Amino acid sequence: MWILFACLAALSAAVVVTLSKAGIKDVDSSLAFAIQSVLILIVSWSVVIFQGNLPDVTRIERKVWIYLIIAGVVTCMSSLLSFRALKLGNASQVSPITNTSLLFAVILATVFLKEKISWQVVVGALLMAAGAIVIAVSRE
Structure with a gap:
């Protein structure tokens, strides 16, 4: 759910x-x-x-x-x-950058909340962050 x-x-x-x-x-x-x-x-x-x-x-x-x-x-x-x-x-560029918070959330959850993360989570978070940066720096 x-x-x-x-x-x-x-x-x-x-x-x-x-x-x-x-x-x-x-x-x-x-x-x-x-x-x-x-x-x-x-x-x-x-x-x-x-x-x-x-x-x-x-x-x-x-x-x-x-x-x-x-x-x-x-x-x-x-x-x-x-x-x-x-x-x-532009909203289409700002929003992806603000959503790189996912990467920071994974890091903070690992360090402060002692959550266990898998290599898939690390790779996924890095790919999402890289995608957000590609979108944000794109020219219209």
């Missing part, structure tokens, strides 16, 4: 990139991200409330709060940088 959700997330991310690029045409990229963030906040807390998970907030451990807060700050930075890149470049 995780593959289905991952594919749907990838499709959603592609739609977000396309709509965001269209939306920042005549708007500052930081302002556009701030507008989207408000909607993200509303939708995400609505899902938590709808699923009945709001009481779980009080049961989250301090260490988990720290991880989530740091991840939230980095998510914000990532999105602000992505929006700025979209403002300055």
